Amino acid sequence: MDRPTPNALVHPEEASRPDDVADLIIAHLAAIGVEYVFGVPGGAIEPIYNALARSERKRGPRVITARHEAGAAYMAEGYARESGKIGVCIATSGPGATNLITGVACAHDNDIPLLAITGQPKLAAFGRRALQESGCTGINTLGMFRHCTGYNSMISHPEQAEPKIVGALSYAAQHRGAAHLTIPVDIQRSNAHEGWTGPAANLTRLLTPAVLVDDDAVQEMARELLRAQHPVFVLGHGSGGSVDLFMQVIERLGARFVTTPDAKGFINPAHPGYHGVFGFAGHQQAHTLLASEPDLLVAVGVSMGEWTSAGWSNVLLNRRLIHVDAETEHLQRSAMARLHVPGQPAGVARRLLQYLPEQFMRTPTPAPTAITRLNPTPPPIAAGVRPQVLMEVLSERCPPTTNFLADPGNGTAWAIHHLELNCRRRSATEAAEKGYRRNPAASWLRVLMDFAPMAWAIGASVGVALARRGRPVVCITGDGSYLMSGQEITVAQAERLPIIFVVLNDGALGMVKHGQRLARAEPIGFQLPGVDFSRQAEALGVDSIVVRNEADLAALDLPGLLAKSAPTLLDVRIDAEQEPPIRMRLEALGTVK
Structure with missing residues (x-):
């Protein structure tokens, strides 16, 4: 789809107009290729919006x-996840x-490069009870952002604008986290x-992460891999x-491998060495493989949080582990490991391939012919759609270029x-021929592992669809999440984005309900009202379909719905x-054994 036409003509006076701080900020975003700024306007951020116009x-x-x-x-x-660029969001002061x-906080804790820009009342109004004051003398939002960003600063003088915007962008790009700048409205207007x-001119280079590899550690890793008879990788x-x-x-190496839940979408599930997902909602084969005590475990880019380590399971966190990661914080969570290899995984892999002889080829241990489900699809026991069947239908009938996002x-x-797709990794030649470009760090399935707010996927699916306009996106959400942020589907409608929002409607906060049952806790607080989300969507101008049973599901034309230039x-x-x-989650909480 072509980019929408700007809503105004170029103003002749702009050619001679001096740039202000707001223009300086936006010029830096343009210089690094940022295409969109996501936000809600307000008085304290008006000069930034003027600069955006x-x-x-x-x-x-x-x-x-x-x-x-x-x-x-x-x-x-x-948008940042799919485009590989920095995501930018903007808000006024106070609320x-x-x-x-x-x-x-979600972006920062999930290692996503993001810049947040907020406004402030004019400096002279600080301490005088200005409307929505949120500086050091009001509701101190700068102090609040300190706890969920890696770079956090207020621009209090025009001369600070350039070094601070460069500092914020550099942090977001190099450390893959969130940065925050807050700017008083009078400073935004200043020349x-x-x-x-x-x-x-070298701004992009300033944002490029340094590729540092501990060569001694990589050589030791290569020696360990050559000695091992049955190495297992965890991606x-x-x-x-x-x-x-x-x-x-x-x-x-002829090795076997598993993935963490948030890396499932990086690999071809038909690969003969693949043994499934290890961690939250994972597969029995993966856990069994790690529990069989292979002589070497290699974890690459694994955060070692609760969901990626199966509740800090000792089948992963033990002395047989080699941990490769660019984040020191992640390495600190595997203190018992045999070897830590700090550095960007791509750089580590390139160096490692130099140390592993090409003629060193072990016969791979075959993977199971099919991944055994902890929750296999049972026969129907009610009139509704079994979620397992829903995932199977989405897997089989959505085009191979579809991106999926699933809400917490x-x-x-x-x-x-349960969600599986055929191999969707494309060669560079095929990608060029078909005009298809994909961020190599992007995954076809996106889920949250650490800080995981409900309704994240609804907004994130819009950002993903904007980053790859015309490519289909499926957002899997629950009725609880949808009641929190369902209004964002109107953005998808306004932008004519091909997103299917799949609402799992069961009149409950499902994880809470089933968690209480498994833990034999009091059944309380999980009920939700019965809502006809189809009628609500139609009131918002969005096409909708009610799927009451599996016959309705079978009748859906999913490729046709995803081919539209509009959400459904x-x-x-x-x-x-x-x-x-979800039993692993409850075991980690200590509520069920």
Whole structure:
């Protein structure tokens, strides 16, 4: 789809107009290729929006107006995940900024590069009870963002603008986390400092992460791999962008491998060495393989959090482990490991391939012919749609270019355990021939493992769809999540994005309900009202379909729905009695054994 036409003509006076701080900020975003800024406007951020309007007329970053600031942050996060660029979100002072915090925290804790920009009243109004004051003398949003960002600063003088925007962007790109800048409205309007003529020519280079590899550690890793008879690899989210390289290592060694839940979408599930997902909602084969005590375990880009380590299971966290990761914090969680290999996984893999002889080819141990499900599809026991069947239908009938996002809750569990697609990894030649470009660190299935807010996937799916316009996206969400942020589907409608929003409608907070049952806890607080989300969507101008049973599901034309230049909502009345594969989560909480 072509980019929408800017909504105004170029103003002749802009050619001689001096740049202000707001223009300087937006010029830096344009210089690094940011296409969209997601936000909700307000008085304390008006000069930034003025600068964005001027930028749009020059084909610069374009505004996407969310319906809630948290949704804006989720959209920016989804855009960053798919595009490989920095996601940018923006909000006014006070409640606009605090609404943004959950989405910013989500991006930061999930290692997504994001820049949040918030406004402030004019400096002279600080301490005088200005409307929505949120500086050091009001509701201190700068202090709040300190706890969920890695770079957090206020621009209090025009001369600070350039070094601070470069510092914020550099942090987000190099450390893959969130940065925050807050700017008083009068500073936004101030002239850019004297002598500023535009962003530095080497700005992109300043944002490029350094490729540092501990060569001694890689050589020791190579020696361990050559000695091992039955090595097993665990590929995590941080391996994105290096999976092809590590697959060469795995194949050269004849090794077996599993993935963490958030890395499932990086690999070809038909690979003969693949043994399924290890961790939350994972597969029995994966756990059995690690529990068989292979002589060497290699974890690549694994955060070692609760869901990626199966509740810190000692079948992974033990003395047979080699842990490869770019994040020191992740390495600190595997203190018992035999060897730590710090560095970008892609750089480690390239160096490792130099140390592993090409003629060293072991015969691979064959994987099981099919992944055994902890929750196999049972015969129907109710009139609703079994979630297992829903995932199977989505797997079989959505085009191979579809991106899936699953919201925290039972939808994530069902997707991790049951959603499968044929190999969708494309050669560079085929990609060029078909005009298809994909961020090599992107995954066809996106789920959250650490900070996991409900309704994240609704906004993030919009960002993903904008990053790859015209390519289909499926958002799997629950009725609880949809009631939190369902209004964001109107952004998908306004932008004409081919997204299917699949609402698992069971009139309950499903993970809470089933968690209480498994833990034999009091059944309380999980009930939700029965809502006809189809009628609600139609009131918002979005096409919708009610799927009451599996016959309705079988009749769906999923490829046709995803071929439209518009979103569709599926109100799927699921069988609420199907137990999701969430027992590991409860074991980690200590509520069930």
